[in-house]
Amino acid sequence: MELTLWTYEGPPHVGAIRVAASMREVHLVLHAPQGDTYADLLFTMIEREGRRPPVTWTTFQARDLGSSTAEMVIETLQGACERYQPQVLLVAESCTGELIQDQPGALAKGAGLSAPVIPIEMAAYTRKENWGASETFYQLVRGLLAGQVPKPGEERAPRAPDQAPSVNILGPTKLGFRCRDDVVEVRRLLESMGVRVNVVAPLDATPRDLLRIPEADANINLAPEVSDLTCEWLRRQFKQPTISTVPLGWGATRDFIAEVIETLGLDIDADTVGESRLPWYSRSVDSTYLTGKRVFIFADGTHALAAARMARDEMGFEVVGLGTYSRERARDVRALASEYGLEALITDDYLAVERAVTELQPELVLGTQMERHIAKRLGIPCAVISTPAHVQDYPARYSPQMGFEGTNVIFDTWVHPLIMGLEEHLLTMFRDDFEFNDDAVPSHLGGEGGGAQQTDNVTPMTPAEPGAVAWAVSAEKELRKIPFFVRGKARRNTEHFAQEQGLSVIDVETLYEAKAHFSR
Amino acid sequence: MSQVIARADADSMPSVTTERGERAVFCGLTSIIWLHRRIQDAFFLVVGSRTCAHLLQSAAGVMIFAEPRFATAILGERDLAGMADCHEELDRVVSELLERRPDIRRLFLVGSCPSEVIKLDLANAATRLQGVHENRLRISAFSGSGIETTFTQGEDQCLASMVPDLPAAPEESQRLMVVGTIADIIEDQFRRHFAQLGITDVDFFPAARADNLPSVGPGTRVILAQPYVSDTVSALVKRGAKLISAPYPLGIEGTLAWFQAAAAEWGHSPESVQEALAIPIARAQKSLAKARESLQGRTLHFLPDSQLELPLARFLRDECGMSLIEVATPFLDQTLMAEELKRLGSEVSIVEGSDLDSALARVRASRPDLTVCGMGIANPLEAEGLRTKWSIELIFTPIQGFDQVADLAGLFARPLTRERQLEVGSWS
Numbered sequence: 048m049e050l051t052l053w054t055y056e057g058p059p060h061v062g063a064i065r066v067a068a069s070m071r072e073v074h075l076v077l078h079a080p081q082g083d084t085y086a087d088l089l090f091t092m093i094e095r096e097g098r099r100p101p102v103t104w105t106t107f108q109a110r111d112l113g114s115s116t117a118e119m120v121i122e123t124l125q126g127a128c129e130r131y132q133p134q135v136l137l138v139a140e141s142c143t144g145e146l147i148q149d150q151p152g153a154l155a156k157g158a159g160l161s162a163p164v165i166p167i168e169m170a171a172y173t174r175k176e177n178w179g180a181s182e183t184f185y186q187l188v189r190g191l192l193a194g195q196v197p198k199p200g201e202e203r204a205p206r207a208p209d210q211a212p213s214v215n216i217l218g219p220t221k222l223g224f225r226c227r228d229d230v231v232e233v234r235r236l237l238e239s240m241g242v243r244v245n246v247v248a249p250l251d252a253t254p255r256d257l258l259r260i261p262e263a264d265a266n267i268n269l270a271p272e273v274s275d276l277t278c279e280w281l282r283r284q285f286k287q288p289t290i291s292t293v294p295l296g297w298g299a300t301r302d303f304i305a306e307v308i309e310t311l312g313l314d315i316d317a318d319t320v321g322e323s324r325l326p327w328y329s330r331s332v333d334s335t336y337l338t339g340k341r342v343f344i345f346a347d348g349t350h351a352l353a354a355a356r357m358a359r360d361e362m363g364f365e366v367v368g369l370g371t372y373s374r375e376r377a378r379d380v381r382a383l384a385s386e387y388g389l390e391a392l393i394t395d396d397y398l399a400v401e402r403a404v405t406e407l408q409p410e411l412v413l414g415t416q417m418e419r420h421i422a423k424r425l426g427i428p429c430a431v432i433s434t435p436a437h438v439q440d441y442p443a444r445y446s447p448q449m450g451f452e453g454t455n456v457i458f459d460t461w462v463h464p465l466i467m468g469l470e471e472h473l474l475t476m477f478r479d480d481f482e483f484n485d486d487a488v489p490s491h492l493g494g495e496g497g498g499a500q501q502t503d504n505v506t507p508m509t510p511a512e513p514g515a516v517a518w519a520v521s522a523e524k525e526l527r528k529i530p531f532f533v534r535g536k537a538r539r540n541t542e543h544f545a546q547e548q549g550l551s552v553i554d555v556e557t558l559y560e561a562k563a564h565f566s567r
Numbered sequence: 568m569s570q571v572i573a574r575a576d577a578d579s580m581p582s583v584t585t586e587r588g589e590r591a592v593f594c595g596l597t598s599i600i601w602l603h604r605r606i607q608d609a610f611f612l613v614v615g616s617r618t619c620a621h622l623l624q625s626a627a628g629v630m631i632f633a634e635p636r637f638a639t640a641i642l643g644e645r646d647l648a649g650m651a652d653c654h655e656e657l658d659r660v661v662s663e664l665l666e667r668r669p670d671i672r673r674l675f676l677v678g679s680c681p682s683e684v685i686k687l688d689l690a691n692a693a694t695r696l697q698g699v700h701e702n703r704l705r706i707s708a709f710s711g712s713g714i715e716t717t718f719t720q721g722e723d724q725c726l727a728s729m730v731p732d733l734p735a736a737p738e739e740s741q742r743l744m745v746v747g748t749i750a751d752i753i754e755d756q757f758r759r760h761f762a763q764l765g766i767t768d769v770d771f772f773p774a775a776r777a778d779n780l781p782s783v784g785p786g787t788r789v790i791l792a793q794p795y796v797s798d799t800v801s802a803l804v805k806r807g808a809k810l811i812s813a814p815y816p817l818g819i820e821g822t823l824a825w826f827q828a829a830a831a832e833w834g835h836s837p838e839s840v841q842e843a844l845a846i847p848i849a850r851a852q853k854s855l856a857k858a859r860e861s862l863q864g865r866t867l868h869f870l871p872d873s874q875l876e877l878p879l880a881r882f883l884r885d886e887c888g889m890s891l892i893e894v895a896t897p898f899l900d901q902t903l904m905a906e907e908l909k910r911l912g913s914e915v916s917i918v919e920g921s922d923l924d925s926a927l928a929r930v931r932a933s934r935p936d937l938t939v940c941g942m943g944i945a946n947p948l949e950a951e952g953l954r955t956k957w958s959i960e961l962i963f964t965p966i967q968g969f970d971q972v973a974d975l976a977g978l979f980a981r982p983l984t985r986e987r988q989l990e991v992g993s994w995s
Contacts, residue, residue, distance in 0.1 A: 052635060
């Protein structure tokens with residue numbers, strides 16, 4: 048039993064719905080109690096889908112238990128087949144469905160349905176949403192392609208010389224982070240390299256499309272949380288190599304291009320492919336103020352890894368915290384964190400993340416909607432880089448994260464919540480001006496982000512706990528002269544310093560000694 | 568999957584059809600979202616699965632700003648396989664929770680589908696935990712599971728679980744108890760109206776603080792602010808309370824009749840009530856005029872969701888001039904709805920229960936001007952060119968009483984006004 052306030056991932060059957068809802072001509076029957084249908088609103092409200100997810104639910108109630116739930120499964124399966132005539136019918140259970148052991152998969156096989164059935168075991172009490180999506184996609188692909196698997200020892204026929212090299216893009220789903228636009232961007236990038244995109248799946252694919260997967264020369268593992276298992280199976284069974292670099296960030300996009308060239312044996316110069324504004328924007332003088340900004344990163348595995356590399360190498364930030372809720376990616380994230388001299392935070396406990404952010408007092412948080420709220424409460428600027436995300440992170444405009452356009456979008460997204468270079472200097476210069484004071488939040492930040500009041504909420508003016516140091520009035524006054532966006536850090540550092548030195552009162556001298564101490 | 572129930576008094580009452588099939592409704596756990604806002608020193612601990620936790624945060628949406636006063640104790644495989652003793656685990660989780668939140672005065676253990684199916688006895692657990700934590704706080708249990716409760720029925724189970732804790736009222740005193748969660752601002756308005764009628768012995772259940780429990784006894788007169796509290800009413804009646812039959816305080820007519828029914832117990836004539844409340848009534852009539860312009864003559868279909876459908880239909884037809892195509896409700900309690908059924912009359916067709924696909928087929932066939940539905944269905948209907956009002960807003964927004972009449976009508980008028988205003992793209 049585990050105490051949970053907010054969860055980063057839903058249950059595994061929500062992952063199954065994501066795959067079904069991403070595709071066309073697929074229908075999912077879920078054996079689940081009344082109430083589990085709330086999952087519809089994730090798609091129709093958060094992603095503003097204009098159609099209900101292709102899911103029919105048994106919605107059993109207490110009065111059905113023990114007698115008629117198995118019949119309900121069969122009736123629901125038959126009704127769904129008749130009404131929706133899917134190319135493939137997926138059958139699964141939610142957590143409660145699993146407990147009553149009606150075996151809907153077996154029932155479906157024996158029900159003489161007009162559509163082929165693929166049952167999926169959800170393991171609701173040990174697994175989560177991304178696992179559910181991965182398992183559903185894998186079972187679907189395996190179920191459809193099992194008959195085409197070449198015999199052992201049979202070699203893959205080389206591509207005909209007159210045929211364009213081709214790839215499949217695997218992994219993007221509904222409710223994934225910016226998947227809609229990332230697919231467009233990655234496709235554009237590949238086509239500019241003369242590479243044909245054979246199948247994109249699950250997003251917008253039909254089961255018939257999945258049957259064509261083996262025709263491509265390689266698979267792009269675009270959302271490893273969802274497509275790792277499937278890519279690996281295709282690699283083993285069909286000898287299709289996996290292109291595993293995710294083109295998130297400038298360096299990663301270049302690595303991706305190099306991997307595509309290498310895997311497909313293309314005869315093109317990687318440096319001629321595409322263009323990003325990020326390198327110049329990052330080198331321009333205004334960006335100097337980004338140097339060493341302390342950044343905390345928490346996201347799904349893929350986005351956390353990519354963000355860390357971008358933050359350090361492409362933006363010039365200092366990564367002070369790195370973590371993920373994707374336990375499947377824990378190893379990769381731990382490895383990268385240790386390379387950055389950090390200990391990775393691997394958890395799905397929102398409170399643990401909040402504690403880490405509070406303790407580290409970063410200057411920018413890159414996270415999910417959960418971290419957005421943590422940051423808001425602490426008065427720290429934040430950008431959302433990963434699911435779970437809210438309705439505002441499914442924007443109307445084209446805003447991919449991947450490829451070179453993705454790097455442009457990310458540069459803007461990360462810099463926007465911060466106080467810009469020139470503005471930072473002006474704030475310091477005019478801090479005593481009546482219009483340009485600490486309480487006036489920079490114009491572009493609206494109600495969010497900085498502001499003296501939020502900062503002061505986090506670090507109370509008078510420390511309450513016994514043994515804490517007190518601030519002399521003069522020092523407190525001096526502290527007010529420090530720009531509000533670094534004041535929290537200055538206060539914290541000074542108090543640490545005073546405690547270390549065994550001082551009970553902080554005066555102006557202590558403040559500046561601490562400043563010198565920490566700027567070593 | 569439907570049948571028409573023959574009714575003895577079919578002449579003057581709506582015909583009721585029951586339907587069985589797929590139900591697109593929330594489970595009772597959703598009630599926690601408004602209950603925890605109302606009862607400010609209570610904590611709701613759901614004992615369930617990751618699905619329960621996910622439902623609560625999806626339905627609560629943006630309410631993540633503060634640490635919520637609800638949480639889920641997620642059952643794991645070890646609990647289900649009997650490798651861990653669920654009761655010991657629960658004790659541990661509760662201690663952990665109380666350590667974090669020493670401000671909590673009342674803890675509800677809330678049953679879910681998985682806890683019901685594995686027959687985890689939470690009432691028993693509550694008693695045991697009460698023994699451990701004794702005077703620190705009060706602990707009780709109720710079920711919000713989808714197999715036993717639909718959406719608003721979670722509140723009914725919560726309130727019913729508190730009834731045994733209500734102190735006994737002295738025999739001779741007559742007091743009014745208003746049952747069902749309403750916003751604080753509505754409570755204040757209602758108290759002022761009752762005071763205008765000279766009735767000051769009024770309690771609200773639930774109150775804003777869990778340890779502020781109203782007393783109950785033969786002198787208690789119960790009037791309902793919300794229609795979905797069947798089990799709570801039964802429990803109160805068992806303790807001697809008398810239920811006042813009234814329509815619900817939605818719309819001017821409903822609110823007036825509601826005050827008249829309550830005041831009759833204190834010997835006030837209907838005319839005297841109308842006179843005493845003349846000012847708010849006149850204000851409400853004036854405020855309603857604008858929204859009525861948008862709603863007049865438009866057709867309306869209710870999909871089953873909140874159990875508020877009948878009183879809302881009555882208000883929108885009688886006071887806003889809308890015409891009702893179908894009024895569906897997940898459950899129909901004939902006793903608690905008696906006054907509403909009488910007012911709706913035989914012209915109205917009511918559907919109890921749900922068969923989602925056939926209900927949607929009827930909506931598509933009749934193409935009403937406005938469909939009231941659950942949140943998951945609204946955008947798909949909009950994409951088909953149908954205007955909708957998602958019903959969870961009707962639970963979160965203060966809509967009862969005279970001074971909210973225009974707000975209530977406005978919730979339904981806004982989608983229609985918007986349709987007229989927009990000059991962009993096409994709805995269909």
